Amino acid sequence: MSPKIIVGNWKMNGTKEKVHEIAHALTTYSNRLSHEEIQNKTQIVICPPFTLLPLLAECLKETPCLLGAQNCHEKLSGAHTGDISAAMLLEFGVSHVILGHSERRQNHGELDSIIRQKVTTATQAGLTPIVCIGETREQHEEETYTDVLGWQMEGSLPNDFSGILAYEPIWAIGTGLTASPEQITETMCFLREELIRQFGKSGKTIPILYGGSVTADNVSTILSIPEVAGVLVGGQSLNADTFLHIIEYQCL
Numbered sequence: 660m661s662p663k664i665i666v667g668n669w670k671m672n673g674t675k676e677k678v679h680e681i682a683h684a685l686t687t688y689s690n691r692l693s694h695e696e697i698q699n700k701t702q703i704v705i706c707p708p709f710t711l712l713p714l715l716a717e718c719l720k721e722t723p724c725l726l727g728a729q730n731c732h733e734k735l736s737g738a739h740t741g742d743i744s745a746a747m748l749l750e751f752g753v754s755h756v757i758l759g760h761s762e763r764r765q766n767h768g769e770l771d772s773i774i775r776q777k778v779t780t781a782t783q784a785g786l787t788p789i790v791c792i793g794e795t796r797e798q799h800e801e802e803t804y805t806d807v808l809g810w811q812m813e814g815s816l817p818n819d820f821s822g823i824l825a826y827e828p829i830w831a832i833g834t835g836l837t838a839s840p841e842q843i844t845e846t847m848c849f850l851r852e853e854l855i856r857q858f859g860k861s862g863k864t865i866p867i868l869y870g871g872s873v874t875a876d877n878v879s880t881i882l883s884i885p886e887v888a889g890v891l892v893g894g895q896s897l898n899a900d901t902f903l904h905i906i907e908y909q910c911l
């Protein structure tokens with residue numbers, strides 16, 4: 660079985676103190692097991708705000724944990740006040756970048772076309788993009804909500820996409836409402852079919868993560884679903900004890 664991918668998205672949270680707290684927990688964990696044992700079971704990616712990346716990179720350098728960012732610009736440099744490029748992230752040892760999160764789509768008006776450009780630029784720079792898609796509650800209540808997911812995928816994923824896809828139903832983010840295993844399985848199967856339709860053979864191997872109110876209590880159930888390659892964890896990635904429970908999940 661491939662290692663499950665566990666991504667912590669801190670969003671606009673965290674302090675230097677939080678970095679030390681989480682890094683201490685992850686270092687203790689990685690001292691307990693060999694790096695090989697950890698890498699056989701999980702690939703851990705922590706995505707703090709930009710300002711904490713250098714400190715977290717320093718604190719995690721003895722662990723197998725990887726570093727991710729929460730966004731980047733679609734250009735590599737230029738007159739884009741307040742933005743950060745993929746090239747800048749690489750300089751700090753970042754390997755992954757979350758793109759098209761629903762909070763950016765909603766709060767910053769990020770359209771599929773911009774996300775697609777970001778994915779291309781990030782990939783060319785050498786980062787692994789984690790592209791988020793998801794439907795609102797209203798869309799979910801309509802039978803055709805998978806159409807919305809299909810359109811988001813067609814719009815946001817470039818033709819040579821080789822990153823990670825994350826399914827995050829918007830109604831499950833930060834609400835405590837997790838999609839049921841049946842709902843997750845059904846949607847994941849749809850997404851896989853759609854990936855194969857869009858990308859042919861390479862669509863078979865693109866990992867698909869689930870995100871939305873993942874907790875220490877439900878992570879084992881979610882990761883036991885064969886179609887789920889990993890989880891994207893928001894709020895619960897900021898508590899060292901809880902996050903440790905999540906990465907130490909036991910498949911049921």
Ligand code: 13P
Nearest residue numbers: 668832833871872893894
């Ligand atoms: P929560 O885990 O807080 O619901 O957030 C999910 C998310 O948006 C991760 O990107």
